[in-house]
Each structure stands twice: as C-alpha cells, then as structure tokens.
Amino acid sequence: MTTRELVVMSVFGTRPEAIKMAPLVKALEAAEHIRSVVCVTAQHRQILDSVLQQFDIIPDYDLNLMRAGQTLTSITNGVLSGMEQVLVQAKPDIVLVHGDTTTSFAAALAAFYQQIAVGHVEAGLRSHDRYSPFPEEMNRTLTGRLATLHFAPTEQSRRNLACEGVTAGVYVVGNTVIDALHQMVLDEYTFRDEALRQLPLAQGRWVLMTAHRRENLGQPLRQICQGVRRMVAAFPDVQVVYPVHPNPAVRATVNEVLGNTERIHLIEPIEVEDMHNLIKRCTLVMTDSGGLQEEAPALGKPVVVLRTETERPEVVESGMAILAGVEEESVFQAGSSLLGDAALYHRMSHAINPYGDGHAAERIVKILQQFRETLAD
Numbered sequence: 021m022t023t024r025e026l027v028v029m030s031v032f033g034t035r036p037e038a039i040k041m042a043p044l045v046k047a048l049e050a051a052e053h054i055r056s057v058v059c060v061t062a063q064h065r066q067i068l069d070s071v072l073q074q075f076d077i078i079p080d081y082d083l084n085l086m087r088a089g090q091t092l093t094s095i096t097n098g099v100l101s102g103m104e105q106v107l108v109q110a111k112p113d114i115v116l117v118h119g120d121t122t123t124s125f126a127a128a129l130a131a132f133y134q135q136i137a138v139g140h141v142e143a144g145l146r147s148h149d150r151y152s153p154f155p156e157e158m159n160r161t162l163t164g165r166l167a168t169l170h171f172a173p174t175e176q177s178r179r180n181l182a183c184e185g186v187t188a189g190v191y192v193v194g195n196t197v198i199d200a201l202h203q204m205v206l207d208e209y210t211f212r213d214e215a216l217r218q219l220p221l222a223q224g225r226w227v228l229m230t231a232h233r234r235e236n237l238g239q240p241l242r243q244i245c246q247g248v249r250r251m252v253a254a255f256p257d258v259q260v261v262y263p264v265h266p267n268p269a270v271r272a273t274v275n276e277v278l279g280n281t282e283r284i285h286l287i288e289p290i291e292v293e294d295m296h297n298l299i300k301r302c303t304l305v306m307t308d309s310g311g312l313q314e315e316a317p318a319l320g321k322p323v324v325v326l327r328t329e330t331e332r333p334e335v336v337e338s339g340m341a342i343l344a345g346v347e348e349e350s351v352f353q354a355g356s357s358l359l360g361d362a363a364l365y366h367r368m369s370h371a372i373n374p375y376g377d378g379h380a381a382e383r384i385v386k387i388l389q390q391f392r393e394t395l396a397d
C-alpha cells in the first residue's frame with residue numbers, strides 16, 4: 021500500500037467545463053491523501069474567470085490562451101505545447117479532463133504524451149454524428165480512447181463506451197452539474213446582475229434562451245432566432261431573456277434578428293448562480309447548450325432543444341425535452357406547442373433527473389482514492 025499522496029491535476033478551459041469541474045475541485049481539495057492542482061487553459065477568459073471567482077478557485081497554472089477569432093487548430097496547438105511544460109513541472113499522477121471541448125481533448129493527448137493517466141469526467145456521451153455537435157463528438161470520442169478512468173454520468177453513457185469496446189475503468193457516477201446546481205438554487209434569491217434585476221420576472225411568462233454552438237453559426241442560428249421572434253409575437257404574455265455568448269459570430273446574428281425587439285431581452289452572460297436561479301424562475305428553456313439540457317429538467321423546466329440531435333437522449337426519452345431542429349418553422353412550432361398547450365406543458369414540467377443525486381464529485385474522489393492504492397511508493 022502506498023504512503024504517498026496522489027497528485028491530481030484538473031485541466032479545463034471553458035465555462036461549461038469550469039462549472040462542472042468546480043464541485044470536483046472542491047471535493048479534491050478537501051480529500052485526504054490527495055493533492056489537488058488546477059490548470060486552466062483559458063480557452064475562454066471572461067466567462068471562465070466568472071466561474072472561478074464564483075467557486076473561489078485559484079488556478080495553479082493558467083495558459084491564458086484565448087484569442088479573438090481563435091481556430092480549433094490554434095487552440096489545440098496552444099493546449100498541447102502549453103500543457104507539455106506544465107506536466108513536466110507539476111508531474112501529476114493523473115490528469116482529469118471534462119467532456120468534449122478542444123481543451124479537454126488536447127489536454128488528454130498532452131498527458132498521454134507524458135505517459136500520465138487520464139480520467140475523463142462526463143465520459144461516454146455520444147450523438148453518433150461525427151459532425152454534430154462539431155467538433156465535440158470527435159473530441160469526446162478521442163478523449164475516451166486516451167483515458168484510463170471514465171466517469172460516466174448515466175447507464176446510457178456506459179453503454180455507449182461499451183459499444184466502442186471501452187469496458188475497463190468505467191464508473192457510472194452521475195453528473196457533477198447536479199452537484200453544482202444543488203449548491204446554487206435558493207428559494208429567496210436576489211440576482212447580482214443589474215440587467216436581470218431590472219426585468220419584471222414576476223410578471224407573465226418567461227422563456228430563457230441560449231444558443232452558441234459552432235454548427236449552428238450563420239444560417240441555422242438566424243432561423244432559430246426568427247422562429248423565436250415569431251413565437252414571442254404570437255404570445256403577448258411571453259418574454260424572452262437571452263444572455264448572449266461573447267463569441268462575435270454569435271452576437272452578429274443574434275443582434276441583427278432579435279435586437280430591439282419588443283419583449284426580447286438580450287443581456288450579457290450572467291454568473292452561474294444567477295443562471296441557475298433564473299432557470300428556476302422561468303417557464304421554459306430554449307437552448308442548444310449541453311449543460312442547460314441537464315440543468316433545466318432537474319429544476320422541472322421543459323426544454324426546447326435547438327439542435328437536430330442530442331447526446332442527452334435521457335432528457336427527450338423522459339418527456340422533458342422536444343428536439344426542435346434548427347428551422348424557423350420547427351422552432352416556432354416547438355416553442356408555441358409548449359406555450360399554447362397547458363396539458364402538454366404540465367406533462368413536460370415534472371422534475372426528473374437522470375443525471376444523479378448531486379454526489380457525483382464524492383464518488384469520483386472515492387474512485388481516485390482507490391486508484392491511489394494501485395500506485396507504487
């Protein structure tokens with residue numbers, strides 16, 4: 021049995037990874053026989069820092085990569101070369117990466133090149149379409165090949181890995197996003213964001229919208245926005261709040277189609293605590309985001325998924341989400357059906373949670389403690 025501590029390096033770079041890794045970093049910091057080291061690539065800057073601040077995480081390493089107009093190649097190059105130096109210096113026993121971003125894949129590859137074990141958090145999600153979501157489907161598949169420990173959120177994700185021949189080191193632990201959600205949502209809550217505080221959220225019905233995916237940029241996002249615009253025009257008691265992703269390619273289309281539109285409120289990205297409490301106070305969520313597809317059902321809010329596929333079939337199968345596609349007409353129809361049909365809305369708004377009980381981080385830490393036992397002194 022080893023007597024030394026396990027050095028665990030968590031690597032992440034974007035907002036969704038940070039939100040879902042934060043509860044795990046906190047659990048690692050508190051764990052016995054583990055030294056937690058955090059490296060951020062800063063593939064995102066402002067919206068990453070906002071999460072770090074919220075969870076009081078101070079990274080040990082910061083690659084500070086974000087550039088306007090960054091490409092997948094430039095992010096991959098930056099992570100690979102930046103991580104090489106960090107890994108040589110910090111010598112972790114295991115590197116933890118999350119999900120499907122370019123940071124996750126490139127950091128896993130960098131760890132592999134140093135022959136350092138990789139643990140994949142939120143492993144096994146698959147849309148089975150290599151170009152959608154792009155490049156996330158390939159990022160998570162390749163990360164799954166590189167990893168030795170796979171923390172799958174659901175049985176479905178475990179089955180996806182098994183279909184690819186990955187059966188060793190796979191654990192179903194739930195999704196750490198539920199851990200984060202449990203820490204954030206309050207009955208009495210005052211929003212920190214000034215723009216949110218100004219909105220009459222207690223009056224009428226509110227739709228929370230987000231859309232930012234690469235494969236939706238351009239024409240699909242334009243169609244989505246047009247569908248939402250028509251929907252709002254058809255329901256005079258409905259308002260939309262849309263915290264717009266900082267990506268300039270997203271902003272150009274969203275501002276053009278939805279800017280200066282009555283009852284549609286475009287605001288800056290909001291802190292995660294505001295976001296979770298906003299979901300709780302909205303009627304429904306329309307989104308192409310992965311994380312929101314998990315959070316909204318856990319809070320009993322139906323989801324209109326603004327995509328043609330989803331790697332989260334659990335939510336659609338349980339009747340909490342409609343896969344709307346990315347056409348103006350289909351988005352209009354999906355949103356309108358939920359706003360116009362009280363019985364449908366009622367059926368779709370029972371809180372379910374296929375993503376666990378909020379103890380995913382604890383389970384991952386226990387598995388890492390067992391991993392430590394396998395190390396030589």
Ligand code: UD1
Nearest residue numbers: 034063064065066067068087088089090121122234266267
């Ligand atoms: C990336 C992830 C995607 C995730 C999304 C979450 C990949 C391939 N994609 O999207 O899986 O759903 O993040 O948000 O890893 N920007 C800022 N400030 C920020 C963040 C972004 O200005 O804090 C702007 C920058 O101009 C940046 C652009 O947004 O160049 C796009 O960021 P990027 O990480 O490349 O976005 P995606 O790849 O679309």
Ligand code: UDP
Nearest residue numbers: 035036039263289290291292295309310311
């Ligand atoms: N989120 C947030 N503020 C915002 C928009 C989103 O805190 O203004 C949170 C949201 O609740 C979820 C995560 O960010 O936890 C989703 O991130 P994003 O949509 O950027 O990426 P995805 O989930 O699509 O990978």
